[in-house]
Amino acid sequence: QVQLVESGGGLVQAGGSLRLSCAASGLTFSSYAMGWFRRAPGKEREFVAATTRSGVSTYYADTVKGRFTISRDNAKNSVYLQMNSLKPEDSAVYYCAAAPGGFGSYYNTPGTYRNWGQGTQVTVSS
8 A cells, every 4th residue: 555644844934944754654655756836825726846866856836946856766765845035925735646657648637647745734834
């Protein structure tokens, strides 16, 4: 049974930083591309960042490019999201997601991902 467990969320002031972690189990982690999505109250789920199975290639939403960094450690079955220069509009529940075999060009499409975590809340105060 595949499990994805996010951690690291919390309350931070604007301009601050947080590092989210996602621990995966029940899967061959290196065979899955990984992504981060978020959902703010009253809004649709949106793509944040993604990384290929090897971690060599990464992709970002324009809204976070230059501020967020996705990385993975296949030896630890974990993917991370380093978030710097946080803004109030970054407040949301953040989810990690796993795509078996990769995502091709559809890294920002939720339907590409088979498994999802329960989410971790990030709140950025102004």
